[in-house]
Amino acid sequence: MSLLHVQHLSKTFGGVAALDDVSFELPAGQMLALIGPNGAGKSTCFNLINGQLRPDAGAVLLAGKDIAGMPARHIWQRGVARTFQVSAAFGSMTVLENVQAALLSHRRQLWRWWRPAASCLRDEAMALLEQVGMAAQARRACGVLAYGDIKRVELAMALSNAPRLLLMDEPTAGMAPRERQQLMALTRRLVSERGLSVLFTEHSMDVVFAFADRIIVLARGQLIAQGEPESVRRDARVREAYFGSGASFGEANMGSPA
């Protein structure tokens, strides 16, 4: 059984079908890329899976249990975490404090925040920072970190509820090519080590084709292709959706689709 099984998911906004009868699966321990031109329905799909939106129809099975329409917090408690394009870390707090706050929030122990930060789940936070290669910078304020390092901290924060499924919304947006590769290689390692499943949206095709085990492609709310990277790269409907022609994906970096 797949960890995530999306079945016939639909969502309409004022007559616009943002997602139209979409179905796909994500097995445990895999990275699945969700791609498509602007307005294809990627964010809507994410928001339906993590409970920010209720579907008009369809199911979202997490390990066999339908979570569609549950409050976002309940879905998070069931092991669905998300990273955002916009930074979720507090710049004035240290790296360690940000991860401690994420751990405390998961356990609904915010009252403990009034104690000295050092006593709150310090070892657990440090263990997470070790995993993302940020332990050495634990005492630095997030506000002074390089962008790629902030992304690592956010990854540690997302891991604070020991997720089974991690949703990553354009994880490498705004990063230099080398930083992109490093962040996704780290994500890949976490997937292997923790048996995590990752669903990610991404406009950078070099990242998608290098790191996705499988790819699903949306266009105007409909799933138009899915499969392994090479078959998706060759798919005529995908090229049509991206370029409106028979043009092919470049070998390296496509940049943002039109």
Ligand SMILES: Nc1ncnc2c1ncn2[C@@H]1O[C@H](COP(=O)(O)OP(=O)(O)OP(=O)(O)O)[C@@H](O)[C@H]1O
């Ligand atoms: N809250 C909303 N109210 C009205 N229409 C919406 C809403 N959210 C999304 N839409 C519409 O649904 C469609 C899908 O939007 P969505 O944001 O899911 O696409 P996307 O693939 O994430 O796009 P992008 O790559 O530009 O972020 C678009 O036509 C969008 O205008």
